[in-house]
Amino acid sequence: MPDGHPKETSHELGKVILTALNDRQTGWSMGSFGAIAEFHQVEGDPGALWPDVFTRVTDRGGVAFTDLTDCTAVAYETLSPKPDRWGQSVALCLPEAAARMSRHKVLTALGPDHGALLPEHRGAMLFDMGLDQPQVDFCIRTDDPQLIDVLTQAEGQSLFTPGNPAMPAILAAHPHRIAVTRIGRVEVFQKIGGPDTGGKSPVGPHTHILPKLMATGRTHSANTPIPDGLVPVAGLHPASALSDQLGRDKPWDPAAFAAFQALFRDWAPSGQAELKALVRDLIAAGSQPDVFAPPPGRHMRAAVRIAIRQAAREDGETPTLSAWRALFDGAAKPEDLPPEHPA
Known part of the structure; x- marks a missing residue:
């Protein structure tokens, strides 16, 4: 990871991101419509490490921003099915051409992960899962010899091909998941949500891979008002005035409400x-x-x-x-x- 500040054109955006990185109530995501990695700090955990100014890492995962050039922030709110609620987020967007990633269609070995957030992970092997997503290379990282052997033998095939042993091996081994975009990456160290986690995503950093959504070919939900020509590559999820990080009700928080409304006035569609x-x-x-x-x-x-x-x-x-x-x-x-x- 490079030291210091990421490249950027908007000092204000960099300042907002840095402030949010210092707020444990803020969540982060990077990915696409159907393949996403999320980073959240968990109450009671030790504070995050700072490998550099725009990176935060915990025992559960991490997030880093490396290049904010051409990045546009879009603050938006969404309706909740509950009649007294709404959602909020800030999409970090790039022009379509600038957002484009490798779009591997099959499992592809990438070699050691030299861009890993922590030095001890940089010798582990990185494999692109071949999800063919426009704005993210969704990868797994492992130093497990048995899993590396299975993945190497399956290279060049789709993970979703019937009978391919790679996906069952991934689900059993729980390797790190890495979402790499043009502005940075999110790393998830925790187990993959499924039978080994009681059928639920673990608290804190986790991932979602949803083939039905990926099959739509869309870059984002229709409920997200992204201007034409832009593609969301990451999300900044500030503290809600209505609920905590686990979605549980909390007393109305006027400070959190005012903080997001200030972003909304500046960055709303x-x-x-x-x-x-x-x-x-x-x-x-x-x-x-x-x-x-x-x-x-x-x-x-x-x-x-x-x-x-x-x-x-x-x-x-x-x-x-x-x-x-x-x-x-x-x-x-x-x-x-x-x-x-x-x-």
Whole structure:
């Protein structure tokens, strides 16, 4: 890993990422629509190591940023099926051409992982899983001679070919999973979620590989409002005002809410922050909802509904707010569907 700061064009973005890396409540992800690696720090664990300024590593995994050149941040919110909730994230995006990775279609040996976050892992062997994803090379890393032998014999084949022994061997051995993108990488040291983990992903860093989502050929969920021409390669997941890192309810956190809203005002897709502010102003003024004509588009409709939910959280229920909710956030709509991606 190079020392010091990653290359970047936006000092503000680098500053935000560095601040977030120092916040144990912030989560991170890198990957694609259907193949993703997540890094979270776990309460009670020792603090993360700092191999360099833009890298954090724990006993469970790590995240590193190496090149923020041409990186664009897109802050967005998503509807929750629960009527009083919403999700939030910051997508770190690159232009399509700049985001493109190797797109290996078969299991491919890459040699020792010289880019490993920790020196003790740099002699282990790296294998591209051959998932053919546009913005991530999804790899496994191992120094297990038996697993290396199985993977070497299966090189050049798809992991999903019936009868290929490589995937069962991977699931049994639990090698490190490495998501490599043009802006950095996430490493996961923990076991793969499955029978050995009680059928659940382990707490903290973990991975998801979902062939049905990968088969769509999309780079991201339809619920994620990424501008045309950009591809999300990583996600910054700040602390929620509503729930903890495990998704459990917590008391309303106004500081966490304000912190994300500041990012949203700067980095939201065009018009969304202004639309939410307008809705909040109209509700605060006691205006009835029939004076408002919502703009078209699923993401703009979702922004209206999220503004109503946030008004309820911050200001409490009022007759005016109830009228807005009944008109715009009552019956289930297509955008109520949860994101296709579990992350």
